[in-house]
Amino acid sequence: MLNDYLKTLISEYADDELDLETTRQVSDFIAENSEAEGYFNKLQSLRRLTTEHLREEAEDPTLELRMMNALRLRSYEQTWWERVFASRALSPRKATAVALVIIVIVLFLFSYFQAPVSRFLADTRTRVEQLGGEAQTELTERRDELTESLGELLAPPSPDEEEGERTTSATEPEVSVA
Amino acid sequence: MVEIPSSLLIGCASGDDTCWQELIRLTGGHFQRIARVNLRDPSLTDDVLQETYFKVFRNLRKLRDRSRAMPWMVQILINECRMMNRKLKREAQNESEESLSYQLASTKDDRGSAETREILGRLLRQLPEHYREILVLREIEGLDYEEIALTLRVPIGTVRSRLARARTMWVDLAGEIVEAGGLLDLCLDGGDGVA
Structure with a gap:
């Protein structure tokens, strides 16, 4: 069974697209392998048949004429923007009317979308202020907590606490190092 | 591949009829063969060629590299064939094809x-x-x-x-x-x- 790689090589061999060494190898392979030989022969037959019947098909003598006529006719066709600009849509009165209509539409759209936009902006501002206030409160609480704990750490111990500590150390057994 | 002289393309871009005739004479046979085989319905070859030449006519001025005119035109033709085939496929969906x-x-x-x-x-x-x-x-x-x-x-x-x-x-x-x-x-x- 010929795999894709071999078929690609045979295809390129048929087109004479391989280097000399590979061409020799593929040629030997085709000569030795009956399946490859059958595939190659069938391919070449199809190619010859196609070349003879489809490539060398007689030229149509009227084609040029037909195409030229069609092209001439179609060359007068205008695109939609050419039609707009060529028509009288832009005569002074119509142009003014169109401009007015556009302005009205823009104003309408502006007023229509203004309220939701303003509402959105106001909501956002309120939310931002609220978040700022919360953050400020939280920071103040943290600061107070921190100040309090620092105060506790830095304050000198009271005489009662010192006495207690001394008693505790006296009752503890002594550990001999030796 | 057919070489299209630059002067011919310039003439076509300026709307010279003789140049267009020459361009169609040079390329028409090739385009016809490509379209006939690529189209599901070969009888539509003329329509596709007309559309192709019309698109070339519209866009020739935009072509920067004139040495690539022929591949560019063949590309337009192949795209036109694809579009026509899709259209035919849609139309023929319910019709059974002959074996x-x-x-x-x-x-x-x-x-x-x-x-x-x-x-x-x-x-x-x-x-x-x-x-x-x-x-x-x-x-x-x-x-x-x-x-x-x-x-x-x-x-x-x-x-x-x-x-x-x-x-x-x-x-x-x-x-x-x-x-x-x-x-x-x-x-x-x-x-x-x-x-």
């Missing part, structure tokens, strides 16, 4: 050149679009790998692999037709002196 094998068997005893041409065309039309296009450019138009890569805008490696795959399918399909008792059996065996 190629049946058609071939029915023409077995009438092996004229026109019939062989028709059968070969139908054989190519049975292939998927990408494979058909590359086979047409190689086998019918005789473009080399680089020109095909330029026309289809694909790397040359893709051209090699796609062409090999297309040929495998092509040969297999022809084999099926031979088994179905079609006309090609004699052609492929050298019966009509071609192969």
Whole structure:
């Protein structure tokens, strides 16, 4: 069974697209392998048949004429923007009317979308202020907590606490190092 | 691939009728062959060619590299064929297609050149679009790998692999037709002196 790689090589061999060494190898392979030989022969037959019947098909003598006529006719066709600009849509009165209509539409759209936009902006501002206030409160609480704990750490111990500590150390057994 | 002189393209871009006639004379036959095989319905070849030339007419001024005019035009033609085929496919969705094998068997005893041409065309039309296009450019138009890569805008490696795959399918399909008792059996065996 010929795999894709071999078929690609045979295809390129048929087109004479391989280097000399590979061409020799593929040629030997085709000569030795009956399946490859059958595939190659069938391919070449199809190619010859196609070349003879489809490539060398007689030229149509009227084609040029037909195409030229069609092209001439179609060359007068205008695109939609050419039609707009060529028509009288832009005569002074119509142009003014169109401009007015556009302005009205823009104003309408502006007023229509203004309220939701303003509402959105106001909501956002309120939310931002609220978040700022919360953050400020939280920071103040943290600061107070921190100040309090620092105060506790830095304050000198009271005489009662010192006495207690001394008693505790006296009752503890002594550990001999030796 | 046909070389289109730069002066001719300049003349066409300026709307010179004689230049357009010359351009159509140079390219018309090639375009016709490509379109006939690529279209599901070859009778629409003229429509596709008209559309192609019209698009060339509209866009020629935008073409910067004039040395690539021919691949550019073939690309437009192939796109037009694809669009037309899609349109035909939509229209023919509910219609059953005639069996190629049946058609071939029915023409077995009438092996004229026109019939062989028709059968070969139908054989190519049975292939998927990408494979058909590359086979047409190689086998019918005789473009080399680089020109095909330029026309289809694909790397040359893709051209090699796609062409090999297309040929495998092509040969297999022809084999099926031979088994179905079609006309090609004699052609492929050298019966009509071609192969």
